[in-house]
Amino acid sequence: MSETISIGGTANIRAIDESNFSVAMTGVFDGGVYAKVTGSEDLPDGKKKYDLKHYFVTNDGSYLYTDDTSIHTPVEDNLYMAQTEYNIVEAGGKFKGLKGSFKSWGAMDYSRGVGVLCFEGEI
Template identity: 40%
Template sequence: MTKRFTMGGTATFDFVEPINGYVVAMSGDFDGGVFARVVGEPRVEGAKTYLDLEHYFIRKDGSTIHTRDQSVLTAIEGEARVLAATTYRVQKTTGAFAGMTGKFRSWGSIDTSNGQGVLRFWGEIADAESQLAEAA
């Protein structure tokens, strides 16, 4: 039996200094929350900042997705916000997502003055059997 899950919806988040990470509320296909943190040192090239991230997603039913990610933040001249584009690569899954792998993406905006932001995410994760069938 093949398993697939569509990731689609919105996420709002806040940076929480005492835990040095982001807490995230998600809606849409994934109904739950997330903890996100930067791992490693940011790399700045002109108006772009490249980040390596980890995300720990937990859905209302307790199912989880752990990802390692690459994010590109693009500064907007004269603004206290950046545009953010992230690719999430699944590392580990539990519960309803057990055995699923893959990647999904998000795009949105972050207000750098207060650490708040909103993102639109989309993509699909699936088990190995589903991925093989799709490749055939």
């Protein structure tokens, strides 16, 4: 295992309900993710802030568990630009010992319960 890993990849998101999401991942997180909203707040200018927990599990069983903050900015109707910072709280497998945070950005369509994100950073 290297001392750091560059984060890159995409996420295709599908809402299970208003607080739970399943995600198919590519890139360094090739596998799946479960995401849960743990808090929310309406911000000025129509923005929304979400507190989240993510459980990233790769095809080889490696994992990252994170506590996160996501800001969603309205673009039009039910379409939002999402920007999230993921803070690692537990890691295993090829991620064991890695700490820090990484980011994603992308779009969420609230009316359809779908979205796509791109990940970037180094942990």
